[in-house]
Amino acid sequence: MVLVRRAVVTAVLAAGSPLFAQSAAITENATAFTFTMNGAQMTVSRNGPSCPSSCIQPMTAAAGVDTLAELEVIGFLQNAVSDGSGLLVDVRRPGTFSSGSVPGAVNVPVDTFLPENPYRTDLLSALGVSNADTTPNFAGAFTLVIFANGPDDSSAHTAIQHLLSAGYPPGKIKYYRGGASTWSALGLNISVGQ
Known part of the structure; x- marks a missing residue:
């Protein structure tokens, strides 16, 4: 039982480590976007699959489509x-x-x-x-x-x-x-x- 708990704790700690929380690009040209709200600068970033193989696609594929x-x-x-x-x-x-x-x-x-x-x-x-x-x-x-x-x-x-x-x-x-x-x-x- 103790070994199972240690394994769970180790897995939880590893999931929060930088190895698992690597930043990935959002689009081919941007790794993050910033904006200002109520005087504070905020950032949108991405933790997930790498771009360019998994870039977030725009809502519109082409004009007229x-x-x-x-x-x-x-x-x-x-x-x-x-x-x-x-x-x-x-x-x-x-x-x-x-x-x-x-x-x-x-x-x-x-x-x-x-x-x-x-x-x-x-x-x-x-x-x-x-x-x-x-x-x-x-x-x-x-x-x-x-x-x-x-x-x-x-x-x-x-x-x-x-x-x-x-x-x-x-x-x-x-x-x-x-x-x-x-x-x-x-x-x-x-x-x-x-």
Whole structure:
């Protein structure tokens, strides 16, 4: 019993040590933000994953691309996905996707959207773009909700930028910033192996 208590105390003390409380960047350009309130300077800093791999993403992915929260994603699933006009796209790697994702999501890894991907034209065709290899026509293209792991995962942002550079209309792209981690943290069910 004494050894168990010592182990617990040691773990608690270690968790509060500088080794575990390292500061991490918030964005690629900022490790902290300061502001003044009632004459006192205050700071917003971050203890967590390192940036640039886990930078906090802005609320807006691009001009004209709507950002959705969970209830809007559910509405999208009930309406656009149900009627065949929309796709919920998880851009995380296949292994991560298969371990659990938002119900109804399809996996299209972020690298698939890269301009140098020799199959990107095929991807655009699968998304409903006609003449994807010559003069793309997006009239019949799916409306997409793009998401990744969460607010500190740039994969969804990257995929959206690549879709826009391919000519995909911003009005047919939506961004679920919360991603799989927020979905799960809110207690919403995930689907495994879909």
